[in-house]
Amino acid sequence: MSLQKTDTIENAREKFIGRVGTAAPEIERVPLDAASGRVLAKDVYAEGDSPSFERAIVDGYAVRAADTVKSAGSDGVSLTLRGSVRIGKAPEFALASGECAYVPTGAMIPDGADAMVMVEDTSAAEGRVALRVAVAVDFGIAHRAEDMKKGQLLLSRGTLLRPCDIGALAANGQAEVFVFAPLRLSIISTGDELVGVRDTPTRAEVRDINTSALSALAGENGYRVVSACVLRDEASVIQNAVLAALEKSDVVIVSGGSSMGEHDLTARVFKEITGEEAIVHGIAVKPGKPTIISHCKKTHTILIGLPGHPVSALMTFTLILSWYYRRVTGQQEALPTPARLSRDTQGTPGRTTLHAVALSIEGNRAIAEPVSGKSGMITTMTRADGFIIIPPQAVPAFAFDEQKAIRSHDIPPPQLLEGTDVLVYRY
């Protein structure tokens, strides 16, 4: 096994899904007020018509539209006030020609009427209402079933519920909603150089970033962290931690120890536990190359080795695990932001590059300004709004970068040119 035989992102995803399948997470029922931000687990059909009656959507007078049109050639129309409709009550009369009825917003339109005149376009006196405008048929009226028709598909399985979707579920009488449960995640951050967030690193040490950052990212993308720890780079220690996490986790992440060096422990530990080679060992992506994907058949647990660099770890989580939760719950991909690249930007020979960019709006367009910084620099991400994807086969560079070329066996790096339309995936 060698990191040289890396997979493309697409290949890695295919192999991963090919082995672990696409079974959906468990379904749980939550109260409507806890459903926003969750993923709908079952299609929802309209349980009745909404509105269930002809309904005024303005305050004013229900009329026959034909009665109002006369106002065009004359001083205006005046109609007989037949009565008032009370909101929440069915009217006890129908409207004849020449008549109108006061109907507040939300109340039922009486039979015989086919339009509303807004109250500010009228003046009422002594049982008569003078109109200052004519209206077209249907003006100011929401028809029965115009919003939802009984039996109609209202929201599909896989919908990430927003406040307006919560509103539609409320209208449909759903005090409880079936949503997908989060997947249970254990995070094991490894590295002899790591100290806790509250500790002061001595020389050659750094604070552990991955536990905190991955937990936050996981929580926003369908995972619930059930355990997290920071461990030394020792095979037996890591192996015991993974074994302890297996039963209670759908996914176990080991961050760090996944690249080619002497301390490439994660691959060995995963092989020891699963009895098999990794499904994926290395993805041709920057950052994120030394990613390992394994699967423990006995406990149906996905084992992921992420790079120790925080940026690589976060990006790989996004590419593999956020993608996986969306895939198995039927969610659509998050919509990227189209933008224009502000300057030529280099990728990496042979690898897909995820390049950080900052977004700004100019007129009605967006500008993506590449943010430079080495892999692993968390401030590269904090200064950016998202990333663009530079494919390995992007436009070859016009300018030849000598230093890079020496390092890369004379392959010119892929490049996107200033002014290129790009899609920005938000952090």
Next chain:
Amino acid sequence: MSLQKTDTIENAREKFIGRVGTAAPEIERVPLDAASGRVLAKDVYAEGDSPSFERAIVDGYAVRAADTVKSAGSDGVSLTLRGSVRIGKAPEFALASGECAYVPTGAMIPDGADAMVMVEDTSAAEGRVALRVAVAVDFGIAHRAEDMKKGQLLLSRGTLLRPCDIGALAANGQAEVFVFAPLRLSIISTGDELVGVRDTPTRAEVRDINTSALSALAGENGYRVVSACVLRDEASVIQNAVLAALEKSDVVIVSGGSSMGEHDLTARVFKEITGEEAIVHGIAVKPGKPTIISHCKKTHTILIGLPGHPVSALMTFTLILSWYYRRVTGQQEALPTPARLSRDTQGTPGRTTLHAVALSIEGNRAIAEPVSGKSGMITTMTRADGFIIIPPQAVPAFAFDEQKAIRSHDIPPPQLLEGTDVLVYRY
């Protein structure tokens, strides 16, 4: 007071802020693992250099770059292996010319070295390491303070914290973070036609949508709902509910009862309580026109009358209250998505129109497809991804809509033409 004298959105915001001020919410300290999605309340400066030492960002051998360049004209360079650096420990030797040292990712670069050669580009045997590539100075090394320099501004007050920001805070040793507290919100949904989500509406009744939908929207935009109720349209009942909510709320919303009809109770109730005319009574926006903004000086409570239509209520909340929380916490506006309009789209004469659109990606551009549907139809929103803004003075229509023109006193409606670049604000 008349709804005819409506304010533009900008005027309404100015008057609102002019009266209630821009004092920031209270500051609270939360554990780092609860800070994602919150708004940072104080600038954060780097407490030390990160990394705090010259650090390898690849697995391999630390070298003097000058020693490797010789490989270009020969069979390659072979260097003496001086030793290994243990991760988390300072090296106990310095590198001389012709020497290299094994350094795993994350470990400290020994003095004397100025570049790394990746382990996969080498072969080691009998105390010597053969290099297959040359490297440039700095390759594979993160310099001291390259990520963060002590004293440097790391994150600004007003930052909406993302997982990568949580990572930066972890690197900076912040186990706790100062964030703005949510504002306390009470929601009073009024309407004689309203029944609860669990109830079955009889003829002329509908289920209350606003409590659920506004609560969800509020929770995502800086508010914490402290009370919610559905009430009949009766002045004394509403007034008592508002009075009961005043002390415990920063903002009280009354949805419904805010337009021109007989049941325009909200304005009367607010005036009774505050002793003053509303700050804003009517905004020239569709949907959302009958919006009322008042302020109770005694309790420093903002009183908002929202339209009863769910879509209007949600849009007005977004325009006024989501905006307000961002304003007082120093947050930037959420970045919109630039898109191309798929067909001519009409606005409303004299009013700013917020038109629902569905987004799709074609190539590296986005297409905004207008979603039609009457104001108040929640499925107009659920079928859309966001809204575009059609200003009252948008390009006049080429085609003259006769029905609309009669209604609108012959003012041609504003219009945006197919192919126009628009900004889409996501729901």
